[in-house]
Amino acid sequence: MPEEMHPYFRKKTPDELLEEINEGRRGKLKLYIGAAPGVGKTYKMLQDAHDLKREGIDVTIGYVETHRRSETEAQIGNLEQIPLMKISYKGRIFDELNIEEIKRRAPEAVIIDELAHTNIPGSKHVKRYMDVDELLEAGIDVISAVNIQHLESVHDIVRTLSGVAVRERVPDRFIQKANEVQFIDASPETLRKRLEDGKIYAPEKIQQSLENFFTTTNLSALRELALREIADDVDERIEKTSGKLFEGPVGIHEKILVCVHYGTTSEKLIRRGYRMANRLNADLYILTVADDHEPLSNAKSEKIKQWMELAEQFNATFILEKRNNKKPEAIIIDIANKYFITQILLGQSARTRWEEVKKGSIVNAIMRKTSNIDIHIVADNRRS
Template sequence: MRDGRGHYKVFLGMAAGVGKTVRMLQEGRAELEAGRDVVVGLLETHGRAATLAAADGLEILPRRRVDYRATELEEMDLPAILRRAPELCLIDELAHTNAPGLEHRKRYEDIEDALNAGVDVLSTVNVQHLESLNDMVAELSGITVRETVPDSVLKRADEIVIADLTPEELLERLRAGKVYPAERIEAALNGFFRIENLRALRETALRQVAEEVGAQRIEVDPVLGTRDDRVLDEARVAVGERLLALVRPVPSAQRLVRRAWRSAQRLGADLDVLWVKAPGRAATEDEERGLGALRQLCSVLGCRMLVEDGDDVVEVAARVARERSATYLLVGESMRSGGLARWRTPLPQRLMRAAPGVDVRIVADRSRRMEETR
């Protein structure tokens, strides 16, 4: 065994099927062709032909069989990896939970042993397996991810590679049978693989990793392994926070913008201000004056004023939040409603459902409260 800790590289994706394992195998093959001693410690093909083809020519260590409750399970053979002592070992699915009775409960702990023995390791994981994101993923998809890893596992990685596909491209792969067998496709499309879930998970993968390990240590590669500057730009944008303030062209909106700007300054973030205007309706004189005042204020503060047409304020705000990579959405206190309107779901709750992964904050109107107490 070699002296010193091995180099650890993790391939991260937003969901199954984006190409993490293929990308890992491609890199392993390149290292083998460069003359390094490379083995596959654990590979999960999930029946995917492309994954199996990518492993062709690589040495794959046999799994060990473990008896558990009258069932024979197959697990990674950690002692065999340590005895073999390769220069580089490829270990798929680091969030896996081992069968009871093995050296460690989790595969990421097995990987630590290999790294401490001086073996370089390539591994894979999906963003929903990060412990800190468990609740958010459950809210997004309705599915509770049971196998999680501490966020510190990624922090200890020397490199992070985001194996990236657009949600639309991933759905094409799913429908073509390249992710799951035919009998599972319909359930996947109606469950975890809904387009809004994938969009939120993709943004989360870019943002979360950038925040955890630092943008200078992120390499972004799509599944085919070619450089994609568009995705790299998205990762850079995701490093910081971004605020979006939802306003109406009324005098009180200026206070909301100022509060939002101060919050942005504390976070070192950019601020966008959005008014969702009813389509086909000309602005009133009061609205024109209010909009002019907001534009002037935004110009002075150095933030951007956006005006978007739309019948549904929540839908438009959620779309703009995605397009602008907003991490916070700020709204003012809603006016009290009478009659049937009081039974409608409040705006902040609707925004939270429409823009998962974005923090929604209500900016209190202290001046109105002071008036009410007089």
């Protein structure tokens, strides 16, 4: 297939080109993510900053939190530190990131620790990630760090795992803007030993932390959660560049699309898709197509309701598409490309608008116009 006809090789719209130009002017964000405090994110940031300095990069420290850990403090060395901004609040003086001074100094890169931090009232922005965003917009590269429990989307999971409601959180959309993400890992046993040795918290907090947040069970669960998030981030980055590197989805993260219509196999197909998704730890999508001008009958509306209930039960994404005068195979191909689907399930006995499946034309069209997608035809044995 010629490149210009392949769905992954299309001309970019003016808005997309403008966005690319703006992205080119924006600073780069590098994030260090850990499963818990004490894994060594700040230490690694400072270590890498020295490497950058030796390479001739103008790098400074905007804010670093050492928690009085001697090894981390020693790692600062001769790195330039931009003075913090003093803010008076309720009779006390607090140190906050000095955005204006960093912009005036205009280094090539700046280290800003504690990304999820909430700023003291009187600061320019409510949250530190907003400070970082302003610096990125100014064309300054930022190196920052955050723990997995501070991601907005995992808040409920972390609360269930640890019993702790994390107040300081960062929106996932900001994390997803990072140009590079590095996972800083340490085993639960290593973290507990560091805590016992006084290398993470002050002595008065050690025993309480060992018995609460820093239990082996909590740390293991947070570590797995962080690994999964990093794996998903890798999937998304590969998908975003797949138009340049691959002809279609690469299958690192399986995504299954079940195509249903108003026949006898629909619920069976959905259940089959769920079993496949469950075994493969895959995302599940359920697609049905509605005619442009034909109103839905009560029977069809009831069917759609049942499918939506199954989708909710199976944690699947339900997609109801209008035909818009498109052929069924064109709709399937569009959805497969949009969601980077790796496997498609079709019913063998589909009728009416989808009767082409039985003759094979839909399958042939999908195979001609997509790559790296497996197609499964599920026979109708009248048992669902």
